[in-house]
Amino acid sequence: GVRSRRGEQISMQEHFAINVCPGPILPIPQISDFFPRFHDYPCTPPPPREKKILKEETFNGEMGGGFKDGERRGDNSGDREEVADSDDDDSEVIVFDARPFYPPEKKTCAHTYLGMLEFTLLFDQENNCLHCTIHKAKGLKAMDSNGLADPYVKLHLLPGASKANKLRTKTLKNTLNPVWNETLVYHGITAADMTTKTLRLCVCDMDRLGRNEFIGEVRVALKKLREGDNKRYNMGLERIAQSMDPTEISFRGRILVSLCYNTEKGCLLVGIIRCAHLAAMDSNGYSDPFVKIILQPDMGKKSKYKTSVKKKTLNPEFNEEFSYEVTLDLLAKKTLEISVWDYDLGMSNDFIGGVELGINASGQRLRHWFECLKNKGKKVEYWHTLTQQGAPSSDKTD
Structure with missing residues (x-):
């Protein structure tokens, strides 16, 4: 046997485990069924499992051991908007792995910089029109594998029918700083509407495979917009949880x-x-x-x-x-x-x-x-x- 720094006797099996496992040292029973368990009392042998004798599993070309589906660092079963989550800041998860251990990441959706959107709103009460001029966006979040995005802006009056009152700009290719300078007009907007409705502006990425991805949004309460004022906005994009308003269905x-x-x-x-x-x-x-x-x-x-x-x-x-x-x-x-x-x-x-x-x-x-x-x-x-x-x-x- 080999003696430890404390002078305790270490068996060859334990010594072998220490040499091949540079991660945290765990009791032998927690590492693998390969090693025998020593007890002072009789115990029932564990049920048979698949043999995984110190063999690292492969996940998408990366080597890693001991992680279940959805628990591997950086693994994400959702879309690219979400990151790994942990409910307890103080909890420490010890996992046998040949790589150094890093604690799970926290969600950063609310604080992640998604970009800025610059636009102008004008309410023409005489003609019952709301003019929305989308100027440009800056520093958008990259959505494509080339580090860029194909952005467009979608407008939606809330509350309102889910598809009926949406307008959108053209799509600009391969840019994180798009310039549209495009005016979209809502007709039939009354002064009463301006006191109750909210304009939602969503910036999305056009996917070549047909799946458009949400980047971020801003919302403007129209009651703050005075008739005849050409008001310019420069707002940071946010992620806001969407909810279904009953009035959106009935309108x-x-x-x-x-x-x-x-x-x-x-x-x-x-x-x-x-x-x-x-x-x-x-x-x-x-x-x-x-x-x-x-x-x-x-x-x-x-x-x-x-x-x-x-x-x-x-x-x-x-x-x-x-x-x-x-x-x-x-x-x-x-x-x-x-x-x-x-x-x-x-x-x-x-x-x-x-x-x-x-x-x-x-x-x-x-x-x-x-x-x-x-x-x-x-x-x-x-x-x-x-x-x-x-x-x-x-x-x-x-």
Whole structure:
């Protein structure tokens, strides 16, 4: 045998283990089943295992021993956004390994520098538009194997339909300091929206394999933006946990409608101007929308009209006008049903949302109707929110 520095007798088996294992010295039973266990009491032999006699396992070309799947240093079963995690700062994990041991890394998502985004916002209340100019980003996190990224910026109004109100810039290749200078415009944004909505700007990396990866985001509460102010922002990107807001599911979009009662011709002129932020009904993330209008109680075929179909868009422009021959007295007792549909060839069309204007309406819908009756000969335009309260009962999906 060999004597240790303390003068204790060391068996050849233990001496052999010390020579081949430069890591922490552990009791023999913790190292391997290869070595016999010495007890002063009888014990049941351990159940048979696969033979791993001092043999290091190979993980993706690297040598390492004793790690389970997902526990090896640097191993990450998730995407590249996550790193190894440890729940206890004071815990020390001792593992038999031929390499020096390093404690698990902590998550650094909240403190990792992801880059800066520079952009300008302008609210045009007269035209109900929000102009978002994306200038540039600096020092973005590298996402590709070449140490670069293919970044683009995606805009999303919260709350809102998950796909309907998203805009995005073009993609710039192989850069961590992209310059877009691109203006994206949201139509149908009212002063009331500016007090309740938040603009989310996400910077993403376009993957050549079709998997787009999230880099970071910033959020701006629009209530802080004053009408007519061209406000420039330079904000650091963050990782913010996404949550599903119930209002995002129920919101179906908006429609801009004009009403005018022509006293000379004795008719109501209904203008379907445009829609904004419609809910996506097709698998490609878009819809093929068209609008139907009915003046109730039903006046026969003369009471039903529909616009042309606009392909693959969530923000269609129609600019179509329809006429109803009706006296002002009768018109005051009627209801105008407006519904937006997604056209499907050879199938029944999908209902996106609708709105009713008339004496039984409330809020802005009632105000629009009264202003039309009061201001004869004047065209009155209003944006209206589409609801999911079902398609008009008297309507068909043709």
